[in-house]
Amino acid sequence: MRIIELISKELNIETWQTKNTIELLLNDNTVPFISRYRKEATGNLNEEQIRKIKEKYEYYQNLEKYKTTVLKAIKEQGKLTKELEAEIKACTKLSELENIYLPFKRRKKTxxxxxxxxxxxxxxxxxxxxxxxxxxxxxxxxxxxxxxxxxxxxxxxxxxxxxxxxxxxxxxxxxxxxxxxxxxxxxxxxxxxxxxxxxxxxxxxxxxxxxxxxxxxxxxxxxxxxxxxxxxxxxxxxxxxxxxxxxxxxxxxxxxxxxxxxxxxxxxxxxxxxxxxxxxxxxxxxxxxxxxxFARNLEQLLLTPPIKKKRILAIDSGYRTGCKIVALNEYGKFLENNTIYPVPPFNDYKKSEKIVLELIKKYDLNLIAIGNGTASRETQQFIVWLIKKHNLKMKYLFVNEAGASVYSASKLAKEEFPELDVTVRGAISIGRRVLDPLAEFVKIEPRSLGVGQYQHDVDQKKLKEKLDSVVEDIVNKVGVNLNTASPKLLEYVSGISPNIAKKIVMYRKKLGKFNERQELLKIKGMGKKSFQQCAGFLRILDGKNPLEMTGIHPENYETTGRLLNLFGFNVEDIKVNNEVKSVLSQIFDDEKKLEDLSKKLNVGIYTLKDLISELLNPGRDPREELPQPLLFDNILSFEDLRIGMELQGTVTNITDFGIFVDIGLKESGFIHKKFVKDTIRLNQIVNVKITSIDNELKRISLEIID
Known part of the structure; x- marks a missing residue:
C-alpha cells in the first residue's frame, strides 16, 4: 500500500507536500512549527491539514501492522491463498480488513x-x-x-x-x-x-x-x-x-x-x-x-479579545454563602478579597454597598466582572443600583464562568493561591478572564469550558486530543510573552515540556526578565531542537532586538536584517519609523517585487511574506482585531421583553441546531439554525429581534437583524 499517494488523494494535496510533511513530523517537529516556519517544504499547509496528514499516516501505519497480524494468523491455520493474501494487502480500510478476517478469527465455538x-x-x-x-x-x-x-x-x-x-x-x-x-x-x-x-x-x-x-x-x-x-x-x-x-x-x-x-x-x-x-x-x-x-467554538473562545488596562472588581455570586469579590490590578495581580450578601436570602444592600465602594476607591477599580452562574442576575441588580445611586463612571460585563470551579479546586490554583479559599480563587479566575482570557482558559481542562454540544457523550479520548490541539494552535498563533507567561501557558508553546515551562519561570524569578530569546539555551534541558521549535512563538516586548517582539524566528533574523538594509532601514526602525511600513506595504501585494526580493535574499515567497507581515505589525495580537465584549451600565428583566423588541447580544454557544445569545438576562435567547449564517462566530456581537416569548418556560426566540 502506497501510503503517501493514498493520503495525498484523500486530502487533495500534492504527493511532495505529504512526503515532506511526514518527514518533518517524523523528525520531531511540532505541527505549529511546521505550519508557521516550514511553509516552503509543505506548500503552505495549515495546522489542520498537517494534523490530518499525521492522523491518516498513523492510521495507515496501524493498518499495515494489523495486516501482518492477520496474514500470520490465517497462514498458521493453513488457509492463506495467494488471492486472499493479495486481497488483504490491497485493503485501505480497517472495516474491509475486519470483514475479510472474520471467518478466520479465533472466537468462541459456534x-x-x-x-x-x-x-x-x-x-x-x-x-x-x-x-x-x-x-x-x-x-x-x-x-x-x-x-x-x-x-x-x-x-x-x-x-x-x-x-x-x-x-x-x-x-x-x-x-x-x-x-x-x-x-x-x-x-x-x-x-x-x-x-x-x-x-x-x-x-x-x-x-x-x-x-x-x-x-x-x-x-x-x-x-x-x-x-x-x-x-x-x-x-x-x-x-x-x-x-x-x-x-x-x-x-x-x-x-x-x-x-x-x-x-x-x-x-x-x-x-x-x-x-x-x-x-x-x-x-x-x-x-x-x-x-x-466544540473545537471550532473553543478556538473562538480562546481568541476572546482581552480588555487591557482595566482594574477589575470580579464577583463570583452565591446565595447563602454570599458573593465573593476580589480586586485585581491591570495585570491581573490579586489585591484584596471580601464577601458581600446583596442577594437572597440576606438582601443586605447597605453593608454590601459600603464594602464595594471602599474597594473601588482604594484600588481605583474601573470595571466590574460578574460571573454568569448562580445568583448572577440578582448581583447584576445590586451593581446597577450601586452605579446609578453613586453615579459611578463604571460599566459591568458578564463573564462565562464555565470551568472556574474546576480551576479553583485544581492543584495549579492551590500553587498560585495557597492561602485563599476555593471560591476566592474562582472569583480571581473570572476577573482574569477579562484581562487575558487565553492565559486563564489554558489553566482549565478544555472539556470543562462548556462551548459544545453533547460533549460528555462523545469519545473522550478523541475529544481531549482535538481540544488540546486547538489550544496548542491558538497559543502559538497568538504568541506568548516570555516574561509574564504562567507555566501552564508555556506548556502549550511548541517544543516546551511542562518541566521546561517550570524552569523558565524559575529562571525569571532568580535572574529577572529575559532580554533575548537566545537566553533560553541557558536553561537546563532546553536543547537546540526544543529552542528551534519554541523560539518564534515567544515574545519579548522590550528585548535587546526589536525582532524579539515579533513572530519572526531567530533563524530568519539575518535575512530580515538584509531585507531592511535593502531599503535603507535597520531593525531599530521598525519600532518608530512609519516609513518602513509605507515601503514594505507596497511590496506585500506586488507579486513581481516579491519574486525579485525572494531571489535577492535567497528566501522562499511564503517566508518572505511572513517576514514583511510581522514587520508591518510588530507585536501584533490577532485577538485585538476582533470585537470587544459588550459592557453594560443598566439592566433588563424578563418582564421588560416584548415581541418585536430589538436588542444587542453576544453569541455564547454555537450548535448544529442553532445559537445561544446572551442579551443581559439570566435566560439566553435562542436563534434556530435556519436563521443562522455560517459566518457567525462565538463572542460575536449581534443585533437581534425578539420573535417569541414563552413566559412559562422562560424561553426567548430571536432572529438576527442587519
Whole structure:
C-alpha cells in the first residue's frame, strides 16, 4: 500500500507536500512549527491539514501492522491463498480488513463450528452444486452427535448461516442498505410511559438513518444509556430477500434447507452484527461532528479579545454563602478579597454597598466582572443600583464562568493561591478572564469550558486530543510573552515540556526578565531542537532586538536584517519609523517585487511574506482585531421583553441546531439554525429581534437583524 499517494488523494494535496510533511513530523517537529516556519517544504499547509496528514499516516501505519497480524494468523491455520493474501494487502480500510478476517478469527465455538468439526461441511457445499435428495444424502453423514436427518439438517443450516453472515460481500451490501434505506426507531420503555422526560421527542420516533442529524443520534444514545429509551433499527424485508437470492440455487428442495440457514444466519449473526456496526458508524460520525463544533467554538473562545488596562472588581455570586469579590490590578495581580450578601436570602444592600465602594476607591477599580452562574442576575441588580445611586463612571460585563470551579479546586490554583479559599480563587479566575482570557482558559481542562454540544457523550479520548490541539494552535498563533507567561501557558508553546515551562519561570524569578530569546539555551534541558521549535512563538516586548517582539524566528533574523538594509532601514526602525511600513506595504501585494526580493535574499515567497507581515505589525495580537465584549451600565428583566423588541447580544454557544445569545438576562435567547449564517462566530456581537416569548418556560426566540 502506497501510503503517501493514498493520503495525498484523500486530502487533495500534492504527493511532495505529504512526503515532506511526514518527514518533518517524523523528525520531531511540532505541527505549529511546521505550519508557521516550514511553509516552503509543505506548500503552505495549515495546522489542520498537517494534523490530518499525521492522523491518516498513523492510521495507515496501524493498518499495515494489523495486516501482518492477520496474514500470520490465517497462514498458521493453513488457509492463506495467494488471492486472499493479495486481497488483504490491497485493503485501505480497517472495516474491509475486519470483514475479510472474520471467518478466520479465533472466537468462541459456534454451532456451525461444531457441525463443521463433525464433517457436515461437504454436505452443505453439495446443496449449492447439485440437486440432492437430502434425506438420503444426510444418512451418509450420521455420527454420535448428528444421528438423525433433522439434526444433520439443523447442522447444515448453521453452517450455511455462518457462511452467509461472514460473507464479506453480503456484509458490505447490507451495511450499505441500512445506511441508505434503514430506519432508526426509538420509544420510551414501559416504566417511563406516563412520566414526562427530556426525551419526549423520541418517545415514538422513527426516521430514515441517512436523514437523522448527528446531534439527534447523540441525544437518542443518551436516552438509551439512561434507560429511558429503547432503540431499534429496521429495514424492509425486500432488502433481506435480495441478499437471500444471492445464495439460492435453481433447485427448489435444496433452497428450502438453504433458506433455513439464511434465516438462522440473518437473525442470529448477520443482522445484529451489522446493526452494531451501523450504530458505531453513526456514533463515530456524530462524535466527530460534535468534536468539530466544540473545537471550532473553543478556538473562538480562546481568541476572546482581552480588555487591557482595566482594574477589575470580579464577583463570583452565591446565595447563602454570599458573593465573593476580589480586586485585581491591570495585570491581573490579586489585591484584596471580601464577601458581600446583596442577594437572597440576606438582601443586605447597605453593608454590601459600603464594602464595594471602599474597594473601588482604594484600588481605583474601573470595571466590574460578574460571573454568569448562580445568583448572577440578582448581583447584576445590586451593581446597577450601586452605579446609578453613586453615579459611578463604571460599566459591568458578564463573564462565562464555565470551568472556574474546576480551576479553583485544581492543584495549579492551590500553587498560585495557597492561602485563599476555593471560591476566592474562582472569583480571581473570572476577573482574569477579562484581562487575558487565553492565559486563564489554558489553566482549565478544555472539556470543562462548556462551548459544545453533547460533549460528555462523545469519545473522550478523541475529544481531549482535538481540544488540546486547538489550544496548542491558538497559543502559538497568538504568541506568548516570555516574561509574564504562567507555566501552564508555556506548556502549550511548541517544543516546551511542562518541566521546561517550570524552569523558565524559575529562571525569571532568580535572574529577572529575559532580554533575548537566545537566553533560553541557558536553561537546563532546553536543547537546540526544543529552542528551534519554541523560539518564534515567544515574545519579548522590550528585548535587546526589536525582532524579539515579533513572530519572526531567530533563524530568519539575518535575512530580515538584509531585507531592511535593502531599503535603507535597520531593525531599530521598525519600532518608530512609519516609513518602513509605507515601503514594505507596497511590496506585500506586488507579486513581481516579491519574486525579485525572494531571489535577492535567497528566501522562499511564503517566508518572505511572513517576514514583511510581522514587520508591518510588530507585536501584533490577532485577538485585538476582533470585537470587544459588550459592557453594560443598566439592566433588563424578563418582564421588560416584548415581541418585536430589538436588542444587542453576544453569541455564547454555537450548535448544529442553532445559537445561544446572551442579551443581559439570566435566560439566553435562542436563534434556530435556519436563521443562522455560517459566518457567525462565538463572542460575536449581534443585533437581534425578539420573535417569541414563552413566559412559562422562560424561553426567548430571536432572529438576527442587519
Amino acid at each position: 454451532k456451525a463450528d461444531i457441525a463443521i468439526e463433525n464433517g457436515l461441511e461437504p454436505l452443505a457445499k453439495m446443496l449449492f452444486h447439485k440437486k440432492i435428495d437430502f434425506e438420503i444424502a444426510a444418512s451418509n453423514f450420521f455420527n454420535e452427535i448428528f444421528n438423525s436427518v433433522e439434526k444433520v439438517k439443523e447442522g447444515v443450516s448453521h453452517i450455511i448461516g455462518q457462511w452467509f453472515a461472514h460473507d464479506k460481500r453480503i456484509r458490505e451490501t447490507l451495511q450499505n442498505y441500512l445506511l441508505n434505506y434503514g430506519v432508526l426507531q426509538s420509544y420510551k420503555k414501559k416504566e417511563f410511559k406516563n412520566i414526562k422526560t427530556k426525551y419526549e421527542i423520541f418517545s415514538d420516533f422513527s426516521q430514515r438513518i441517512k436523514n437523522i442529524p448527528d446531534y439527534r443520534i447523540l441525544s437518542i444514545n443518551r436516552g438509551e444509556k439512561e434507560g429511558v429509551l429503547k432503540v431499534n433499527i429496521k429495514i424492509d424485508e425486500k432488502y433481506k430477500n435480495k441478499l437471500f437470492k444471492l445464495y439460492l440455487t435453481k433447485w427448489e428442495k435444496n433452497n428450502q434447507i438453504i433458506l433455513n440457514g439464511l434465516e438462522y444466519g440473518w437473525k442470529n449473526m448477520l443482522f445484529p452484527s451489522i446493526v452494531t456496526q451501523i450504530r458505531n458508524i453513526l456514533k463515530e460520525k456524530a462524535d466527530n461532528r460534535a468534536i468539530e463544533i
